[in-house]
Every structure is written in structure tokens, then in C-alpha cells.
Amino acid sequence: MRQSPEYDAIVVGSGAGGGIAAFILATSGLRVLLLEAGRHYDPLRETPMFQLPKDAPLRGAGGSDKPFGFYDATVDGGWQVPGEPYSVADGSEFMWWRSRMLGGRTNHWGRISLRMGEYDFKPRSRDGLGFDWPMSYDDLAPYYDKTELLIGVYGSNEGLENTPNSSPGVLQPPPKPRGYELLTRKACRRMGIPVIPAHLAIMTQTQDPERLPGDLFPDNELARRVTADSMRGRAACYWATPCGRGCSIRANFQSTTVLLPPALATGNLDIRTDAMVREVTVDAQGRATGVHYIDRTTLLDEFAGARVVVLAASACESARILLNSTSGLFPDGLANSSGLVGRYLMDTVGAGVYSHIPALQALPPHNEDGSSAMHMYMPWWLYGEQLAGRLDFPRGYHIEFGGGRRMPGFGAFGGLEPLTGGTYGQQFKDDCRRYYGSFLFFDGRGEMIPNEDCYCEIDPDKVDRYGIPVLKFHWKWADHELNQALHMQRTFAEIVDEMGGQLLSTVASSGADAISKGGQIIHEVGGAMMGDNPRTSVLNQYCQSWDVPNLFVTDGAPFVSNADKNPTLSIMAIAWRASDYIVEQLGQRSIG
Amino acid sequence: MSEERGRRGKALGTDPGPGPAPESAPAPREPDGTITRRGALKVIAAGAALGATVPGCSPGESGGGAAGADAAHTELSGFNPLPPSNPLAAGTPTDPDMLAPIVPWEMVLTDEEMHYVAALADVIIPADDRSPAASAVGVPDYVNEFVSAPAHTEQLTQLRGGLAWLNRTARDRFGAADFPALTTAQQHEICDEIRFEPDAADHLKPQARFFDAFRDMCSTGFWTTEEGMRDLGYMGNVPLPSFDGPPPEVLEQLGLAGEDLV
Ligand SMILES: Cc1cc2nc3c(=O)[nH]c(=O)nc-3n(C[C@H](O)[C@H](O)[C@H](O)COP(=O)(O)OP(=O)(O)OC[C@H]3O[C@@H](n4cnc5c(N)ncnc54)[C@H](O)[C@@H]3O)c2cc1C
Numbered sequence: 001m002r003q004s005p006e007y008d009a010i011v012v013g014s015g016a017g018g019g020i021a022a023f024i025l026a027t028s029g030l031r032v033l034l035l036e037a038g039r040h041y042d043p044l045r046e047t048p049m050f051q052l053p054k055d056a057p058l059r060g061a062g063g064s065d066k067p068f069g070f071y072d073a074t075v076d077g078g079w080q081v082p083g084e085p086y087s088v089a090d091g092s093e094f095m096w097w098r099s100r101m102l103g104g105r106t107n108h109w110g111r112i113s114l115r116m117g118e119y120d121f122k123p124r125s126r127d128g129l130g131f132d133w134p135m136s137y138d139d140l141a142p143y144y145d146k147t148e149l150l151i152g153v154y155g156s157n158e159g160l161e162n163t164p165n166s167s168p169g170v171l172q173p174p175p176k177p178r179g180y181e182l183l184t185r186k187a188c189r190r191m192g193i194p195v196i197p198a199h200l201a202i203m204t205q206t207q208d209p210e211r212l213p214g215d216l217f218p219d220n221e222l223a224r225r226v227t228a229d230s231m232r233g234r235a236a237c238y239w240a241t242p243c244g245r246g247c248s249i250r251a252n253f254q255s256t257t258v259l260l261p262p263a264l265a266t267g268n269l270d271i272r273t274d275a276m277v278r279e280v281t282v283d284a285q286g287r288a289t290g291v292h293y294i295d296r297t298t299l300l301d302e303f304a305g306a307r308v309v310v311l312a313a314s315a316c317e318s319a320r321i322l323l324n325s326t327s328g329l330f331p332d333g334l335a336n337s338s339g340l341v342g343r344y345l346m347d348t349v350g351a352g353v354y355s356h357i358p359a360l361q362a363l364p365p366h367n368e369d370g371s372s373a374m375h376m377y378m379p380w381w382l383y384g385e386q387l388a389g390r391l392d393f394p395r396g397y398h399i400e401f402g403g404g405r406r407m408p409g410f411g412a413f414g415g416l417e418p419l420t421g422g423t424y425g426q427q428f429k430d431d432c433r434r435y436y437g438s439f440l441f442f443d444g445r446g447e448m449i450p451n452e453d454c455y456c457e458i459d460p461d462k463v464d465r466y467g468i469p470v471l472k473f474h475w476k477w478a479d480h481e482l483n484q485a486l487h488m489q490r491t492f493a494e495i496v497d498e499m500g501g502q503l504l505s506t507v508a509s510s511g512a513d514a515i516s517k518g519g520q521i522i523h524e525v526g527g528a529m530m531g532d533n534p535r536t537s538v539l540n541q542y543c544q545s546w547d548v549p550n551l552f553v554t555d556g557a558p559f560v561s562n563a564d565k566n567p568t569l570s571i572m573a574i575a576w577r578a579s580d581y582i583v584e585q586l587g588q589r590s591i592g
Numbered sequence: 593m594s595e596e597r598g599r600r601g602k603a604l605g606t607d608p609g610p611g612p613a614p615e616s617a618p619a620p621r622e623p624d625g626t627i628t629r630r631g632a633l634k635v636i637a638a639g640a641a642l643g644a645t646v647p648g649c650s651p652g653e654s655g656g657g658a659a660g661a662d663a664a665h666t667e668l669s670g671f672n673p674l675p676p677s678n679p680l681a682a683g684t685p686t687d688p689d690m691l692a693p694i695v696p697w698e699m700v701l702t703d704e705e706m707h708y709v710a711a712l713a714d715v716i717i718p719a720d721d722r723s724p725a726a727s728a729v730g731v732p733d734y735v736n737e738f739v740s741a742p743a744h745t746e747q748l749t750q751l752r753g754g755l756a757w758l759n760r761t762a763r764d765r766f767g768a769a770d771f772p773a774l775t776t777a778q779q780h781e782i783c784d785e786i787r788f789e790p791d792a793a794d795h796l797k798p799q800a801r802f803f804d805a806f807r808d809m810c811s812t813g814f815w816t817t818e819e820g821m822r823d824l825g826y827m828g829n830v831p832l833p834s835f836d837g838p839p840p841e842v843l844e845q846l847g848l849a850g851e852d853l854v
């Protein structure tokens with residue numbers, strides 16, 4: 001006789017995908033256990049909001065311990081996690097960013113929240129490359145609306161090609177543009193490049209706790225109640241303090257400020273931190289029964305059982321858990337009858353330039369902090385050119401740009417010599433004053449096409465400090481990406497030129513010199529792709545394993561393509577849709 | 593810095609970018625006991641804090657940072673100020689207490705070396721009618737902190753070599769006791785030979801690189817102080833009820849008067 005497990009569902013990982021799963025399952029009345037490898041983390045008590053660089057070691061500089069700066073909301077993470085190595089195959093370059101804290105990387109992510117468009121779900125049908133998704137934009141659109149409403153996203157509806165509008169009333173008003181954003185827009189207009197309000201998971205106004213919960217959960221009283229309470233406890237952005245440190249007033253999206261508090265308030269959720277999952281267990285019928293995890297504080301192996309297991313440990317880590325879950329029934333790892341677990345890993349194509357724009361020099365002092373993030377960006381605009389065959393790469397990129405009068409930190413006015421000829425003394429002081437605020441960067445974020453050479457597998461020779469076999473990464477950009485990276489840099493050089501500025505970085509002569517390393521843009525997705533055929537995919541469109549029906553993966557692993565749109569909003573929308581499906585299936589007792 | 597923080601090299605003028613790391617020893621601290629990380633917690637207890645609409649720390653405590661910001665923070669957000677230190681942080685280099693930061697390594701420069709550092713720092717950033725000299729706002733201490741970091745042994749050697757060259761040149765050329773004893777004009781005469789590596793004589797290239805690195809240290813050290821930020825006209829890090837975009841005089845100067853602000 002099978003004993004009834006303590007929990008309906010175990011969710012592994014508390015970031016974007018796990019946060020949504022825990023929230024939807026718990027508010028739907030299921031008993032949920034959330035297992036998180038990192039430590040407990042409370043943004044309301046821990047976020048260094050107004051702390052100055054001057055008060056931090058080395059003026060807040062990044063280093064190997066805290067690569068994105070001392071105050072970055074990353075705990076025990078970065079390109080390396082202490083005691084948790086990974087391998088990279090000879091000839092490959094891959095960088096894997098992780099953190100070990102409740103809420104995962106949602107505590108410090110960039111909050112850029114762009115929807116994938118209708119083309120992005122059917123890329124193969126359009127240009128014959130990569131794969132089509134087993135769902136369409138219309139399938140996901142309602143979940144994009146719900147996700148944006150719940151978390152709070154500013155932006156505007158511009159009706160541009162493959163850049164979807166949100167439903168009326170969903171987006172919050174975008175902030176006013178900064179001076180340098182308007183100046184860039186003016187130059188780009190002359191070049192035919194659209195510059196429009198960016199979409200960021202930052203609240204420019206408080207949420208209406210009377211209306212929104214009802215719109216989100218018309219049939220669920222519990223969900224309405226905890227969501228309304230949560231919304232009442234969130235302030236609007238007050239236009240100061242960098243979002244990358246986290247937000248103690250809950251104005252931007254973090255799993256720890258937006259999803260986990262209302263999920264806990266249901267009373268249906270238990271969270272166990274310091275719980276490093278290593279394996280999903282199965283019964284004789286091949287159904288998932290629970291997970292084994294290492295308690296990081298005792299180093300003892302523990303077991304937790306549930307009717308359904310949801311992996312959301314981040315794309316590569318979920319692939320790792322599946323590949324490490326070997327058994328007599330599943331000798332090649334769980335959910336891996338297709339042999340595709342770990343395959344078709346993708347990141348975003350990145351390339352950029354720095355520039356000096358004399359028109360921005362010596363402006364009257366004014367406060368440009370704003371939302372600390374982009375107020376404007378450029379969506380991909382050359383669909384027509386591409387269709388006409390005038391570009392030597394197949395997919396698009398958007399442009400992220402910034403600079404201006406930011407708070408001086410480590411590196412302030414370093415490397416000015418090419419402009420100043422090495423001044424010092426009074427002249428140097430005057431130079432810094434004049435140049436302050438006149439530097440802009442432009443970064444392209446482009447679509448990579450999945451390929452056979454980009455994957456992860458278990459390294460048979462190495463284990464981490466918990467004795468768990470680690471991942472080995474393989475990576476190779478194709479010409480699609482290399483050509484795109486070159487196009488980015490050349491385009492940015494033209495924009496800078498049009499603005500009357502000068503480049504301070506070089507435009508590479510080859511794509512290989514222009515492009516970021518695999519994983520470096522930290523949009524790694526894929527590794528357990530969804531599809532409509534069990535032989536050619538790992539999951540169905542509800543993130544459900546074809547092989548093990550009570551096993552789901554709701555992070556970036558199910559991604560089939562990686563549009564230029566930063567992935568996290570899509571991860572959450574897809575996770576929400578999958579979670580609704582889990583609730584429905586458990587209700588019908590067709591799984592678990 | 594990129595919008596998605598920090599995925600790039602040194603950003604001119606602003607924000608901390610990826611830089612060298614202090615491979616420092618952890619600075620252990622006692623957990624405060626209210627929420628301990630020990631034990632596989634069911635964070636139900638912690639849920640009280642997580643789920644609360646307002647953080648449960650006593651009002652009036654300062655989280656450090658910009659003066660006056662805390663009051664505006666509370667007024668605009670309805671949230672209390674942050675506590676003065678973080679009981680959840682492990683206090684290790686990868687999980688430091690960001691509310692009460694400490695520099696966990698020993699300072700290595702001697703009093704004499706600090707004397708030379710201060711003199712050169714003030715040559716690079718002298719006082720004027722807008723802000724004080726580098727040495728008046730702690731820049732020499734920052735230089736000491738930087739070159740004392742365990743990962744910066746090469747920078748320490750470079751600094752010492754550069755200071756020794758300055759003193760030697762001061763004696764050889766002007767018969768002075770050391771570099772600080774020179775007149776400003778004499779100091780400038782020496783610095784002009786190493787101010788810009790491409791212009792420096794071949795045998796002085798290493799000194800020019802030292803000067804460049806030293807100027808970078810002074811620049812970071814100086815412009816990150818309150819005095820430096822005020823001098824630049826940095827007006828942020830203050831909570832505001834609204835963000836109104838650039839004021840008219842800025843739009844005017846940018847040639848954007850009348851530009852659509854939406
Ligand atoms: C600096 C930075 C900026 C970014 N900016 C953007 C942006 O602007 N827009 C955007 O869309 N995306 C951005 N991203 C990417 C974004 O952070 C990720 O896409 C998103 O967090 C992925 O969500 P996830 O749930 O898959 O994983 P995560 O958020 O990483 O959460 C996974 C969680 O699982 C835990 N875990 C891992 N392994 C185990 C295990 N074995 N057992 C138990 N728990 C485990 C981890 O500790 C972690 O807490 C950025 C990332 C970084 C680092």
C-alpha cells in the first residue's frame with residue numbers, strides 16, 4: 001500500500017519559476033513544501049538601500065566574492081558558488097551564475113520584463129531554424145497579463161511588430177524619460193530605430209488591492225485575500241536606490257517580496273531553506289515519490305515525499321537533478337527517454353559599446369536616478385530587412401542603454417586618459433566635473449538559435465561538497481550569433497556617431513571578439529525542452545514530463561527557443577500556466 | 593554599467609564595476625538568535641517577518657547611508673528604516689553584512705608611506721573653491737585599503753616602487769628630503785613626465801603606469817565621498833514622491849525643449 005505523503009507538491013527552488021509554482025499551488029489549497037538550497041533571506045530586513053559605496057570595502061567594487069559589487073543582492077553566489085564547482089569542456093567557454101538564497105536570482109535580477117511575441121513561439125515555421133513551441137502566443141497571453149498584474153510591470157503598449165501589447169489596465173505607467181534617453185531617441189528617430197518605454201518589473205504606483213485580486217482570481221477566495229494583503233504591503237518606487245540590491249519597500253519584483261509572503265500567508269506552504277536537492281525518487285511504476293536532499297547545516301541526507309514534484313532549481317540545475325536521478329527504470333536519468341535532458345542549452349547573444357557623448361557634458365545638476373533601471377529601450381526593428389534577406393543573421397536583438405548622472409562608485413572617472421591626455425590637479429578636477437554624466441553604454445541582447453553543440457551533462461569525475469555529481473558544459477556559438485553580435489556593435493557605433501559622440505571601446509572585427517561568452521548574459525534556458533512529441537521533447541506544453549506524469553519543470557529548462565526578450569517574465573507566465581494544470585490534474589486525480 | 597547590473601568591464605564615471613577581489617578571511621559573527629540559519633528550518637516562524645506588511649524593526653534606527661534618506665523613506669513608503677546590522681548574514685566574503693560593512697584586512701602602509709601618498713593625492717586632487725583636497729576627505733586611507741587588500745599585492749609593489757621613484761627624483765633633481773618637501777611647481781615638473789603613458793619616455797613607462805593607477809585610486813576615493821558627490825552635482829539617493837524627468841534648463845541645453853516626455 002502506498003502511504004499518503006505529507007505534501008501534495010514539492011517545489012524545488014524558490015526563484016522565478018519556483019516562486020510562481022509555490023504561490024499558485026498554495027493559494028489553490030494544496031499542501032506545498034518548498035525546498036531551497038540557499039539560506040533564508042529577508043529583503044525587508046537585509047537590503048542595503050541607501051548605503052554608500054564609500055562605506056563598503058573598496059568602495060563597493062565587484063570581486064570574485066561579489067562579482068556585481070559589494071551591495072549586490074547575491075548571497076554565496078556569482079560565477080562560482082563556494083563548494084559547488086562545475087566543469088567546462090575543453091574548447092568551450094561557459095559561465096554559470098547562481099546564488100544560494102531564498103528567492104534565488106530574482107533578488108538581484110535586472111527586472112527587464114519583455115513578452116515574447118507571436119513570431120517567437122513559431123520561429124521554425126518562419127525561417128526553418130530551431131524549433132517551434134507546442135503553444136502559441138495566444139495560449140500564453142492571458143498568463144502574461146496575470147503575471148504582469150500580479151508582480152507590477154511598468155511599460156507602454158506601442159503595437160509594434162512582434163512586440164505584444166498587454167491587455168488594457170495591465171501595465172503601470174512608464175516613468176518619464178531621462179535627458180540622455182530623450183537625446184538618444186532623437187538620434188535614433190533619424191535612423192529609423194524605435195526608442196520606446198522599457199518594461200520593467202518595478203511599480204510606479206501602488207496596486208489596487210480592491211480590484212486586482214478579483215481580476216486575477218475571480219473564483220478563488222483564498223488567493224484573493226492573501227494577494228490583496230500582499231498588495232497592501234507594497235509601496236511604489238520612490239526613485240532612489242539601485243534595484244540590483246533588492247528592494248526593502250517591495251516596489252520591484254522579487255520572489256521573496258511578492259510571491260512567497262502571500263503563499264506563506266495561506267498556511268499551506270512550508271519552506272525549508274538550506275535544502276540541496278540531489279535526486280527525484282520513483283516507485284516501481286515509475287511515478288515520482290519525492291526527493292532526496294542534503295541538509296546543508298547537518299550534511300545529512302533527508303527525504304521528503306509528495307504526490308507531485310516540481311523542479312524549478314534554474315534551467316541547468318534542474319537538468320542536473322534529472323540526470324542525477326538514475327534508477328533501474330531510468331538508467332539515463334529521469335524524464336530522459338528522449339535523451340534530450342541537458343540538450344539545446346541557450347543563452348542570449350550579447351555585445352556592446354561604451355561611448356562619450358559631448359552633448360551630455362556639463363549639464364545643470366539634476367537627479368537622474370529614476371527607477372535605477374532603463375526607462376526606455378529599443379525593441380528589434382529590422383523584421384522587414386531580415387525577411388528581405390538583407391541581413392546575414394536570422395533573428396533579432398533589442399538594445400539596452402544607459403549611463404548618465406549615476407552615483408559615483410568604484411572606478412569613477414578611471415580610464416579617462418584617452419580623453420584628457422592624463423591631466424591631474426585642478427585640470428583633472430575640472431575634467432571630471434565636465435565629463436560627469438556624459439558616458440553611455442549600448443548593449444545588444446539577441447536571440448540565439450539552439451544547436452547541438454551547446455549542452456550540459458554530468459561530469460563523471462567531479463562531485464560538489466555535498467557529494468553530488470556536477471555539470472559539465474559544452475558551448476559553441478554558430479555564425480548566426482557571431483554575425484548578429486557584429487551587427488550590434490556596428491549599429492551602436494552608428495548611433496553614437498549620429499549623436500555626435502565618440503566610441504571609447506572598439507568595434508570588433510570578428511563576431512568571436514564581439515560576442516559574450518556562453519552563459520555570461522545569464523539568460524540560460526533550455527535543457528528540458530517542451531514539445532508535442534515524447535520522442536523529440538522532454539516535457540509537454542504544461543511542463544509535464546512525458547515519462548513521469550507527476551513530475552514537472554517550471555524554470556527556464558522547458559524553453560524551446562530563446563527570443564531576444566529577457567526570459568524571466570516568460571518563465572513565470574509558463575510556470576503559472578503549468579501550475580494551473582497541476583491543480584486541475586491533481587483535482588481530477590489523473591496524476592499523483 | 594549595463595541595465596542588467598554589472599555584465600561589463602569598467603564603466604567610466606559611475607557605478608562599481610567588476611573589479612579585483614579581496615580574497616579575505618571571513619569575519620565571523622554571532623547570529624542574533626531571532627531567526628537562525630541553523631537547522632533545516634520550516635520558515636514558518638520567519639514567515640511572520642516575510643509576510644508582514646511592515647518590517648518589524650524598531651523605528652528610529654538608522655540603516656546608515658545618506659543622511660535624511662531614512663525619514664523620507666519612511667514617509668514615502670510607510671516602511672520603517674532598516675536595522676543597523678543584518679542578523680541573517682553569515683559575515684563571510686560571499687555573504688557579508690551589507691548593513692554594517694567592515695574591511696576585513698589589515699592596513700599595511702607605514703606612516704611615512706601614508707605621508708607620501710597624501711602628498712601625491714593632493715597633487716592629483718587639490719583643494720579648490722568647490723571641494724577640499726583628496727587628503728582632507730580620506731583618500732589616502734582608501735589608497736591604503738586598496739593596496740592592502742590580499743589580492744592586490746602587485747598594486748602594493750607598484751605603489752611602493754612609484755613612491756620610491758618620486759622621492760629619489762625629488763632628491764636627485766632638487767636636493768629635497770622627499771617628494772612632499774617640494775614646492776608645487778617642482779612636484780608638477782616631476783609629474784608631468786609621467787602623467788600619460790604614451791607621452792612618457794621609455795624608461796619612465798612603469799612610472800607612468802604607476803601614476804595612472806594612482807590617479808584611478810584617487811579618483812574613486814575622492815568622487816565617492818559626500819564632498820565629491822556634492823561637487824559633481826550628484827543629487828540622487830534620496831527618496832522622491834515622483835520622478836519628473838529632466839528640468840527645463842536641461843532640455844534646453846540638450847536642444848530638446850518642447851520634446852514629448854512620453
Ligand atoms: C544580474 C542579473 C540580471 C538579470 N537580469 C534579468 C532581466 O533584466 N530580465 C530577465 O528576464 N532576466 C534577468 N536575469 C535572469 C533571471 O535572474 C533568471 O532568468 C531567473 O531568476 C530564473 O529563474 P529560475 O526560477 O529559473 O531560477 P533562480 O531564480 O536562479 O532560482 C533557482 C533557485 O533554486 C535554488 N536551487 C538550485 N539548485 C537547487 C537544488 N539542487 N536544490 C534546491 N534548490 C536549488 C537556487 O538556490 C535558487 O534559489 C538576470 C540575472 C542576473 C544574475
Ligand code: SF4
Nearest residue numbers: 237240241243247371
Ligand atoms: S529604484 Fe525603486 S523599485 Fe528599485 S530598489 Fe529603489 S525604490 Fe525599489
